[in-house]
Amino acid sequence: QVQLVESGGGLVQAGGSLRLACAASGGRFSSYTMGWFRQAAGKDREFVATISFTSGSAYYADSVKTRFTISRDNAKNTVYLQMKNLKPEDTAVYYCAAAKVTYITWRVDMYDYWGQGTQVTVSS
Numbered sequence: 001q002v003q004l005v006e007s008g009g010g011l012v013q014a015g016g017s018l019r020l021a022c023a024a025s026g027g028r029f030s031s032y033t034m035g036w037f038r039q040a041a042g043k044d045r046e047f048v049a050t051i052s053f054t055s056g057s058a059y060y061a062d063s064v065k066t067r068f069t070i071s072r073d074n075a076k077n078t079v080y081l082q083m084k085n086l087k088p089e090d091t092a093v094y095y096c097a098a099a100k101v102t103y104i105t106w107r108v109d110m111y112d113y114w115g116q117g118t119q120v121t122v123s124s
Contacts, residue, residue: 001026001027001113002024002025002026002027002029002032002098002112002113003024003025003026003113004022004023004024004096004097004098004113004114004115005022005023005025005115005116006020006021006022006094006095006096006115006116006117006118007020007021007022007023007118008020008021008118009094009118009119009120010119010120010121011121011122011123012086012120012121012122012123013122013123014086014087014088014122014123014124015085015086016086016122017082017083017084017085017086018083018086018120019080019081019082019083020036020080020081020083020094020096020118020120021078021079021080022034022036022078022079022080022081022096022115023076023077023078024077024078024079024098025077027098027113029074029077029098030053030074030077031053031100031102032053032098032099032100032101032113033050033051033052033053033098033099033101033102033103033104033105034050034051034053034070034072034079034096034097034098034099035047035048035049035050035051035096035097035098035099035105035106035111036048036049036050036070036079036081036094036095036096036097037094037095037096037097037108037111038090038092038093038094038095038120039092039093039095039117040091040092040093041092043092045095045108046061047061047106047107047108048060048061048064048068048081048094049061049064049068049069049070049081050070050104050105050106051070051071051072051079051104052102052103052104053074053102055071055072055074057103057104058070058104059104059106061106063089064083064090067083067084067085067086068081068082068083068084069081069082070082079096081094081096083120086120086122087122088122088123088124089122090120090122091120091121091122092119092120093117093118093119093120094117094118094119094120095114095115095116095117096114096115097111097112097113097114097115098111098112098113099111099112100112
Protein backbone atom coordinates (compact mmCIF):
# COMPACT_ATOMS: atom_id res chain seq x y z
CA GLN A 1 0.00 0.00 0.00
CA VAL A 2 1.38 3.38 -1.03
CA GLN A 3 1.21 6.23 1.46
CA LEU A 4 1.51 9.83 0.35
CA VAL A 5 2.12 12.73 2.71
CA GLU A 6 1.95 16.32 1.50
CA SER A 7 3.69 19.25 3.13
CA GLY A 8 4.51 22.87 2.43
CA GLY A 9 1.10 24.44 2.39
CA GLY A 10 0.28 27.64 4.21
CA LEU A 11 -0.88 31.21 3.97
CA VAL A 12 0.75 33.48 1.42
CA GLN A 13 -0.02 36.85 -0.10
CA ALA A 14 -1.00 37.18 -3.74
CA GLY A 15 2.11 37.19 -5.90
CA GLY A 16 4.01 35.01 -3.46
CA SER A 17 5.42 31.52 -3.83
CA LEU A 18 5.13 28.16 -2.13
CA ARG A 19 6.73 24.80 -2.71
CA LEU A 20 4.68 21.74 -1.94
CA ALA A 21 6.28 18.35 -1.38
CA CYS A 22 4.76 14.90 -1.35
CA ALA A 23 6.71 12.04 0.21
CA ALA A 24 5.80 8.51 -0.80
CA SER A 25 6.37 5.28 1.02
CA GLY A 26 5.35 1.66 0.72
CA GLY A 27 5.42 1.27 -3.02
CA ARG A 28 7.41 1.56 -6.22
CA PHE A 29 7.43 5.32 -6.44
CA SER A 30 9.77 5.45 -9.41
CA SER A 31 7.29 3.49 -11.54
CA TYR A 32 4.23 5.68 -10.87
CA THR A 33 2.91 8.66 -12.71
CA MET A 34 2.44 11.39 -10.12
CA GLY A 35 -0.05 14.20 -10.08
CA TRP A 36 -1.18 17.20 -8.12
CA PHE A 37 -4.83 18.10 -7.77
CA ARG A 38 -6.69 20.73 -5.78
CA GLN A 39 -10.11 21.20 -4.33
CA ALA A 40 -11.51 24.58 -3.37
CA ALA A 41 -14.34 24.85 -0.89
CA GLY A 42 -17.61 23.85 -2.50
CA LYS A 43 -16.01 22.77 -5.76
CA ASP A 44 -14.96 19.52 -7.37
CA ARG A 45 -11.42 18.27 -7.22
CA GLU A 46 -9.50 19.53 -10.25
CA PHE A 47 -6.31 18.60 -12.02
CA VAL A 48 -3.24 20.81 -11.55
CA ALA A 49 -0.18 18.99 -12.91
CA THR A 50 1.17 15.56 -13.71
CA ILE A 51 4.63 14.11 -14.35
CA SER A 52 5.73 10.82 -15.80
CA PHE A 53 7.75 8.30 -13.83
CA THR A 54 10.92 9.22 -15.75
CA SER A 55 10.28 12.99 -15.44
CA GLY A 56 10.38 13.04 -19.22
CA SER A 57 6.86 14.38 -19.58
CA ALA A 58 4.77 16.86 -17.65
CA TYR A 59 1.42 18.47 -18.25
CA TYR A 60 -0.37 21.34 -16.58
CA ALA A 61 -3.82 22.80 -16.28
CA ASP A 62 -4.14 25.96 -18.35
CA SER A 63 -4.78 28.01 -15.23
CA VAL A 64 -1.35 27.21 -13.76
CA LYS A 65 0.98 26.27 -16.61
CA THR A 66 2.93 29.52 -16.66
CA ARG A 67 3.23 29.70 -12.87
CA PHE A 68 3.58 26.17 -11.46
CA THR A 69 6.29 23.56 -12.01
CA ILE A 70 6.03 19.89 -11.12
CA SER A 71 9.17 17.85 -10.52
CA ARG A 72 10.17 14.63 -8.83
CA ASP A 73 13.18 13.07 -7.18
CA ASN A 74 12.89 9.30 -7.47
CA ALA A 75 15.88 8.80 -5.18
CA LYS A 76 13.95 10.59 -2.43
CA ASN A 77 10.51 9.21 -3.35
CA THR A 78 9.25 12.77 -3.47
CA VAL A 79 7.29 14.88 -5.92
CA TYR A 80 7.22 18.66 -5.74
CA LEU A 81 4.99 21.47 -6.91
CA GLN A 82 6.68 24.84 -7.14
CA MET A 83 4.04 27.56 -7.22
CA LYS A 84 4.87 31.14 -8.16
CA ASN A 85 2.82 34.28 -8.62
CA LEU A 86 0.03 32.81 -6.55
CA LYS A 87 -3.46 34.20 -6.90
CA PRO A 88 -6.44 34.13 -4.53
CA GLU A 89 -8.14 31.69 -6.88
CA ASP A 90 -5.35 29.19 -6.18
CA THR A 91 -6.70 28.83 -2.65
CA ALA A 92 -7.57 25.17 -2.13
CA VAL A 93 -6.55 21.94 -0.50
CA TYR A 94 -3.80 20.45 -2.64
CA TYR A 95 -3.51 16.70 -3.01
CA CYS A 96 -0.80 14.58 -4.52
CA ALA A 97 -1.70 11.29 -6.13
CA ALA A 98 -0.01 8.27 -7.69
CA ALA A 99 -1.17 6.36 -10.73
CA LYS A 100 0.00 2.86 -11.68
CA VAL A 101 0.31 3.79 -15.33
CA THR A 102 3.23 4.57 -17.62
CA TYR A 103 1.74 7.68 -19.20
CA ILE A 104 0.81 11.09 -17.85
CA THR A 105 -2.86 11.59 -17.11
CA TRP A 106 -5.06 14.36 -15.79
CA ARG A 107 -7.99 12.10 -15.03
CA VAL A 108 -8.85 11.87 -11.37
CA ASP A 109 -10.17 8.34 -11.81
CA MET A 110 -6.83 7.07 -13.11
CA TYR A 111 -5.05 7.71 -9.82
CA ASP A 112 -4.82 4.87 -7.37
CA TYR A 113 -3.38 6.48 -4.25
CA TRP A 114 -4.03 9.86 -2.65
CA GLY A 115 -2.54 11.91 0.12
CA GLN A 116 -4.53 13.69 2.81
CA GLY A 117 -3.96 17.11 1.33
CA THR A 118 -2.33 20.35 2.41
CA GLN A 119 -4.12 23.70 2.61
CA VAL A 120 -2.92 26.60 0.48
CA THR A 121 -4.49 29.96 1.17
CA VAL A 122 -3.66 33.00 -0.92
CA SER A 123 -4.75 36.35 0.45
CA SER A 124 -5.43 39.35 -1.75
